[in-house]
Amino acid sequence: MMIPDGIEDEDKWLTAGIAGLQQNAFYMHRALDTNNLKDALKYSAQMLSELRTSRLSPHKYYELYMRAFDELRKLEMFFREEAKRGCSTIELYELVQHAGNILPRLYLLCTVGSVYIKSKEAPAKDVLKDLVEMCRGIQHPVRGLFLRSYLSQVTKDKLPDIGSEYEGDADTVMDALEFVLQNFTEMNKLWVRMQHQGPAREKDKREKERNELRDLVGKNLHVLSQIEGVDLEMYRDTVLPRVLEQVVNCKDELAQYYLMDCIIQVFPDEYHLQTLEILLSACPQLQPAVDIKTVLSRLMERLSNYAASSAEVLPEFFHVEAFAKLSNAIGQVIEAQVDMPIVGAVTLYSSLLTFSLHVHPDRLDYVDQILGACVGKLSGKGKLEDSKATKQIVTLLSAPLEKYNDIETVLKLSNYPRFMEYLDDGTNKVMANVIIQSILKNKTCISTADKVEALFELIKGLIKDLDENLDDEFDEEDFNEEQSSIICTVKKHILTGGTKRLPFTVPPLIFNSLKLVRNLQGQDESVSGDELSANPKKIFQLLNQTIEALSTVPASELALRLYLQCAEAANDCDLEPVAYEFFTQAYILYEEEISDSKAQVTAIHLIIGTLQRMHIFGVENRDTLTHKATGYSAKLLKKPDQCRAVYACSHLFWVEGHENNKDGERVLFCLKRALRIANAAQQMANATRGSSGSVMLFIEILNKYLYFFEKGNSHITLDSIQGLIELITTETQSETVTPDPAADAFFASTLRYIQFQKDKGGAVAEKYEPIKKGGSEKAWIIFNLQDT
């Protein structure tokens, strides 16, 4: 047999077929007009012989078939009239079977068969059974499918359905069912068989043709769904098992996918709900290549919509344990189909999640369970590279957000954050964005630190470099741009928090922003244009506002620390005015808000420490700030605190590595001032307790002396050091002093250090050489103190 290659040839054959058909139809009409039964049968058989062709593709064959179909309607009418005129239908039924060629014979048989049923001369079921059985003679897939589709077409209004005129006595709906099921089974077999026929090289073409024919098969399921008498019980016990048996056994992926989908689409939701177990049990038995995820997704989608349609149906969902069954089935399918791409699994879980959110909105544990199962599937595979899968995960993770409109609820899901490590950086950011958008939209407030922590764990993709090896194509500018805008967003959100939350939420924001600033700083100069929002200056502005919000809490100590942090960062960015502004803010806070003495001590040390590291300030600004700092130090409540703060201030004038920032004179000034305060402290102690206070402060100051001495501050003289040592020695040996082992130990170590330096030899040793251990030159020291 010639296989047509060209469409042109096919068109020619179709034209020829139509011509032959029309010619015989003409003679048939003439016979019908003259009531010549014999000729009518002869010409109708010849007309139908055109359908015996093997040369047409299903598409063209359909065209021919439709023409024959129309002609057969006329013949059917004629037969009906013949029957009215007294011609017995059974005789007609026999007569048409005399045709020698099987295809015309069976078309005629089906036509008369439908008249036969209508005449009610025989029970409908017998005729139906005979017809469906006789059609087995056509084993050619395309011709068989069309013949059986014709059979289905002419009998569908004559099935012994409940309430139909053909029902009764021997004819029951079961017979109708049996008939349709058998026709369906045979059609499916023919359809599946198509793929094995013909040369292998035309496989694609055949698949395409099969696709064109699928609705002929599916139509049977539609007919089944239209049978009134099929109630739930019958569907569960007969229809579904039989259809599924055929679906599973045909072992054909195209058919399985299409038919599963058909089942889901044509039968009512409540049937699906009540037969979930049966339907789902078929899924793991399907061929591995079947796109089962789409099938199940559609099912869940339908059920979700059903659940959403009316609250009344929900109890049924609970009753049949729909969730457990679906969840179970998905697990099995994923387990059974080892090769299923990850996107498939995620899609399935995503659908299940949607279902669960619709049906069991109150069952957060279900959601978490689904997420857990899904993330379990991801584990051990590293970051996902399939972009479809990651997209699907975003859908999956977005669903609970959309449903609950509340990040707090989502944060309760323990498995939720586990996804992040499997997402690439881009997706992580997308996801973080989704989360933040949700928070913003719903103006959610977060009430506990744990949750904030959890939230930031989720959105860290925005804040942290997750991948050190950035792509070459990676656009830093965009990245920063994006980060900066995200920070704005986070800030907006965070600032909506109440006084109890802000102390917890602000610091992470600040530090992450600073990280971004540092990142910006590390880049090309050109990036930091003013027009960009990712501009350090702008970020600092933002931070300033953010920290200010803390004042309402109030959490001034925290705010102060943050100001200082920012100042330091600004320092690194060479933004003097900004840094100065932050310091100003910190000072204002110190002056106005920090009243507790202990807090003041801590604060002043922080200020000093920070200020010491600042190197961008010009002389004027620096003077102002250091002056203030020393001023604050001297004003602390307790003498020892004053003393310690003041000697700490000495470092403000001596910054290693910055030669223009080494002012030995002022260092000495600070140290002397510290000495004076220490002295005063001791006198105060003498006055109040009758005994001298600890020499600790002196020892500490001595250490400062030694430090600066060693660093080469020429204003620190050997004499002054020697004097201090003498003073301390005298004090410790004085009888009024309270024994202080800690001070003794400290002093001893200090002396040991001096000795150590001497022993080292070289320049350092020379420097230290003149220093001697204690004498008694107290007066001299006092003189010196007063001298300054």
Added chain:
Amino acid sequence: NYIIGAFKPACNISITFSDGKTRKQVPLKKENGKTVMVPLFQSQENIAGKISVEPVQGKKVEHNGIKIELLGQIEMYFDRGNFYDFTSLVRELDVPGEIYERKTYPFEFSTVEMPYETYNGVNVRLRYVLKVRNYTPPPSINTSIKMEVGIEDCLHIEFEYNKSKYHLKDVIIGKIYFLLVRIKIKNMDLEIRRRESTGSGANTHVETETLAKFELMDGAPVRGESIPIRLFLSPYELTPTHRNINNKFSVKYYLNLVLVDEEDRRYFKQQEVTIYRLADTS
């Protein structure tokens, strides 16, 4: 017209059967292809009627006596003109004399033995000068035909015909099961073949003709398929099976199942069935 008149028979002879109006008439195909209706008799019947001889207007017919003969003949077409009479009955109706006007004679052959049916074959014809048909009661034993056939590792089929003996208006019901299919079958037909053997011994001549070609299946079945058979015999011009009629001839019928593959190779299995004539119920 004298000349034409000269060749005209001298008289018209007509025969009427006494039950001529009620007797069943059946079509009979003559050698020239035309079909005429002839009365139908069966064995053991009385054949009675009248014969009338009427001279052409104004003439007299001289005869050497009038007699009526009932002949059962077998004629071999290869030996045309040579009739073998297996039955010959004679009734004398009149003594020699002259007939001037129409004269009618009654006749009767009672309970005539007509053992064989009239048969028109390819090479042989059995005829009575009267048409005779014999009816057979339904056979008491009529088993189905069931057979598994095939070609090793290539094609295994099992077929089943519901009976081994069919009457002329019968329906052949059956089924073909495909147990193994390794060839690409295009279609499958059921043929009815008639095998007529004439003569005897060295002179035996066998002629086979296909009377029916009935398509059973279109396309290639797969293993496990079963194809129904339902063949109505009535449209075909069959005769009963004849076995060794007077040592002159036999007629046998066969059902031939033919499978044709895509390369047009034919695979077939022939199986004899007996055809018999069942008395009409009408």
